[in-house]
Amino acid sequence: MHPVIKLVVQRLALGLLLMLAVSALIFFGVEALPGDAAQAMLGQSATPEALANLREKMGLNEPMLWRYGHWLFGFMTGDMGVALTNGESIAKAVGGRLGNTLFLAFWAALISVPLAITLGLVAARYNGRWPDRLISGITLATISLPEFVAGYLVLYILAVKLHWFPAMSMVFPGMGVFERLSAIILPVIVLVMVVLAHMMRMTRAAILNVMQSAYIETAELKGLSPLTVIWRHAFPNAIAPVVNVVMLNLAYLVVGVVVVEVVFVYPGMGQYLVDHVTKRDLPVVQACGMIFAAVYIGLNIFADVVSILANPRLRHPK
Amino acid sequence: MSNELNHLLARASKGLMSRRDFVGRAGALGVSAAMASTLLATAARAEEPVKGGLLRAGMQGGESTNTLDPALAASPVPFMVSMTYGDTLVDVSPTNEISYRLAEEISSSADAKEWKFKIRQGVEFHNGKTMTAEDVVATLKRHTDEKSQSGALGIVKGITDMKAEGDMVTLTLDGPNADLPFLMADYHLIIQPGGGVENPAEGVSTGAYKVTSFEPGVRIAFEKNANDWDSTRGHADQVEIIVINDNTARTAALQSGQINMMNRVDPKIVGLLKGAPGFEVKSAAGRGHYVFIMHCDAAPFDNKDLRMALKLAINRDEMVQKILGGFGAVGNDFPINSAYPLFDESIPQRPFDPIAAAEAYKKSGHDGSPIVLQVAEGAFPGAVEAAQLFQQSANAAGIPLEIKREPDDGYWTNVWNVSPFCASYWGGRPVQDQMYSTAYVSTAEWNDTRFKNARFDELLLAARGELDQVKRKAQYSEMANLVRDDGGVILPMFNNFVEIVADNVGGWITDANQELMNGKALQKCWLKA
Numbered sequence: 001m002h003p004v005i006k007l008v009v010q011r012l013a014l015g016l017l018l019m020l021a022v023s024a025l026i027f028f029g030v031e032a033l034p035g036d037a038a039q040a041m042l043g044q045s046a047t048p049e050a051l052a053n054l055r056e057k058m059g060l061n062e063p064m065l066w067r068y069g070h071w072l073f074g075f076m077t078g079d080m081g082v083a084l085t086n087g088e089s090i091a092k093a094v095g096g097r098l099g100n101t102l103f104l105a106f107w108a109a110l111i112s113v114p115l116a117i118t119l120g121l122v123a124a125r126y127n128g129r130w131p132d133r134l135i136s137g138i139t140l141a142t143i144s145l146p147e148f149v150a151g152y153l154v155l156y157i158l159a160v161k162l163h164w165f166p167a168m169s170m171v172f173p174g175m176g177v178f179e180r181l182s183a184i185i186l187p188v189i190v191l192v193m194v195v196l197a198h199m200m201r202m203t204r205a206a207i208l209n210v211m212q213s214a215y216i217e218t219a220e221l222k223g224l225s226p227l228t229v230i231w232r233h234a235f236p237n238a239i240a241p242v243v244n245v246v247m248l249n250l251a252y253l254v255v256g257v258v259v260v261e262v263v264f265v266y267p268g269m270g271q272y273l274v275d276h277v278t279k280r281d282l283p284v285v286q287a288c289g290m291i292f293a294a295v296y297i298g299l300n301i302f303a304d305v306v307s308i309l310a311n312p313r314l315r316h317p318k
Numbered sequence: 319m320s321n322e323l324n325h326l327l328a329r330a331s332k333g334l335m336s337r338r339d340f341v342g343r344a345g346a347l348g349v350s351a352a353m354a355s356t357l358l359a360t361a362a363r364a365e366e367p368v369k370g371g372l373l374r375a376g377m378q379g380g381e382s383t384n385t386l387d388p389a390l391a392a393s394p395v396p397f398m399v400s401m402t403y404g405d406t407l408v409d410v411s412p413t414n415e416i417s418y419r420l421a422e423e424i425s426s427s428a429d430a431k432e433w434k435f436k437i438r439q440g441v442e443f444h445n446g447k448t449m450t451a452e453d454v455v456a457t458l459k460r461h462t463d464e465k466s467q468s469g470a471l472g473i474v475k476g477i478t479d480m481k482a483e484g485d486m487v488t489l490t491l492d493g494p495n496a497d498l499p500f501l502m503a504d505y506h507l508i509i510q511p512g513g514g515v516e517n518p519a520e521g522v523s524t525g526a527y528k529v530t531s532f533e534p535g536v537r538i539a540f541e542k543n544a545n546d547w548d549s550t551r552g553h554a555d556q557v558e559i560i561v562i563n564d565n566t567a568r569t570a571a572l573q574s575g576q577i578n579m580m581n582r583v584d585p586k587i588v589g590l591l592k593g594a595p596g597f598e599v600k601s602a603a604g605r606g607h608y609v610f611i612m613h614c615d616a617a618p619f620d621n622k623d624l625r626m627a628l629k630l631a632i633n634r635d636e637m638v639q640k641i642l643g644g645f646g647a648v649g650n651d652f653p654i655n656s657a658y659p660l661f662d663e664s665i666p667q668r669p670f671d672p673i674a675a676a677e678a679y680k681k682s683g684h685d686g687s688p689i690v691l692q693v694a695e696g697a698f699p700g701a702v703e704a705a706q707l708f709q710q711s712a713n714a715a716g717i718p719l720e721i722k723r724e725p726d727d728g729y730w731t732n733v734w735n736v737s738p739f740c741a742s743y744w745g746g747r748p749v750q751d752q753m754y755s756t757a758y759v760s761t762a763e764w765n766d767t768r769f770k771n772a773r774f775d776e777l778l779l780a781a782r783g784e785l786d787q788v789k790r791k792a793q794y795s796e797m798a799n800l801v802r803d804d805g806g807v808i809l810p811m812f813n814n815f816v817e818i819v820a821d822n823v824g825g826w827i828t829d830a831n832q833e834l835m836n837g838k839a840l841q842k843c844w845l846k847a
Contacts, residue, residue, distance in 0.1 A: 050465075083383065085383035085385070086383055086384060086385035086519070086534060087385065087519070088385075088534075093382070096533075152566055155566070155567070155570050156570070159570055159574045160570050160573045160574055163574060163575075166574065166576055167567070167570040167571045167573070167574040167576055168376075168560065168562065168567070168571045168576050168577075170536065170537060170560060172531065172533060172536070172537055172539075173531075174531075262563065262564050262567070263564055263566070263567050264567065265560070265561070265562045265564070265567055265571070267533065267535070267536040267537075271382065271535065272382045272535070275381040275382040275383050275535055276382065276383060277727075278381070278383075278727060279381070279383045281383060
């Protein structure tokens, strides 16, 4: 087998194994908590008979391993059960919320990733001169602002004072794509501000690192323009670390934006998870935990695979 | 403008007085005929509801765990949702009178044990079915069933028998209760087809608006009920409740015009909003109050002198100014204020008196070990700051009060009603009996001060069945004094409902029963043209 395919398959298998471990951790961790779902559901009105009835109905009397298998199988086939608090189907609710989260993350990524890499290239090209300082200064300033401060600032200036964009980013089913896009402008701006610096700095550092190599000197001596040297010769060899950082930031855009969701009233996964944690709605917490873990692991596998493919020594073995 | 003229104007614009009469009477007050006509035209325009449009309320207090089942409504958004699509048998009016809704007439037996409700005829549910007395009985029955986990269980569990005959519903109680009509105004008890037994979260009742989209914790959308039985409401074509739990985001949404009204304005920012164009801050003095509660049966709070020392050591005026930003009134260590019927105004206000507090503390013989007050941000808005103010004033009186901060998460399960001294709040109830029955009678599950007083319990039962209002008022006065002097509740302040309404909203009235015009703002207000 081609060593690249072998590596990729290995990496995928490892990811699946990791998912399995995470699922066990989530399931048994929740099981280890005092009380069970039936008690959580009945709360103050838990009489012994009611508890027994409900346990029977929810299948809580089955052996733990059996229940774990059942839950995992259900999860993989898209059946996540119902929320304890309002009896709604988790898969349906999560589906909508996850869609919203991915929509926001997609647009934030679409703007921030090319922008960060371009700025990184420019900063590397003018290393130590004013464009580099300006780019680094601005992006470091925006990353240093906590998200909620950035959110409130943007909200105050662009929505309340200038009335350019809506203050609320509420989206709902039945909304047109353009309406949705105009609704999410402010959170996208804030998210871009938050993730830009990390990726830009990494691009710049990785390229500067490569720039010390002998082959870059050769390229320069051939008389290529500095940007061509960076784009054609330096950047391809700096992809691996950049991709890793980009993936980390993408994962953050999916699983870590609860503060931005709250500030802009955006119905994404974060707020959904927090609400259910507060109410001890364990099936929902388990489902969200699994989804977040899958996103993290999936994106990291993707980063690894890209790094492998970007490495010529692995692509063309002797 | 004089009060008299305002009164005339209001009457004339509502059509209770002819135009000619108005001009004549206004002339008697020294207003020229031309001026009177202009005044009347303006007033009439202001009073005339405008139909159509989309009216939006931005609200704190909704979660993605909410359901449409009215029995489970426990926070502001589910409450508002129920009041927008549903109707109860009666309402409590802004002036504390019963106003008839799905019931047209109420009568009781002389001992206030048997109550008859005449049910309005020709009312249609949103699903097209006709509302009957059977539906009313089925609804009440569902709330008495423990399985429904209804928030109104405590209200309806005293009903031993329910009967529907024709258009009459007869309720028999296990004991006399002169306040029963007030209890039927509870927001959980909206009438559902078949009592909502089969599908409690269907979102169908007889209200001004039908639910068209329910996204818990995000947005709830409604459209006008074309077959509404009450033509004086339901002016906008569509209404929406948008859940915006973050204070700043909610205010920004209002300032940028995306919502027309919002609840729960942070008193701290009201000063900053004054003078900003396009909206108005509304404040309604209600029955809600913030409390520090001591367990009367746990050391050291089982000592009456120590309880009194703490009650004297709290600076109520300062708290109203600093915690409520002036939007509230000082409390007097019992949970009743002038917003309740039969309130006794003559009970003297407890002052802030560090010297008397120090004396009471000395008399209690307390050993001087720290007295720990448990508090969380979520206990009530500004709870931690209020506890710090209390700590300072108590320490000044020589009382070693200490604050222990708790996380919001789990506060209502692990601290409130468990710990012997903590911060909390109450939303108030429509009548005194209900407030006392919920939290002060010996047997109440939510007796969060462990106040157990035989005389108090006896008076509560006596007052409940007492139809003579003078005697009843005296009984409530004595109960108030018992709680005030002997109870475990330190009640520094009653908080107002502070809300913001955009200038393009018409029909807003002050109703302090609950927030946002007792939940009726969306069905009673309109968008000005």
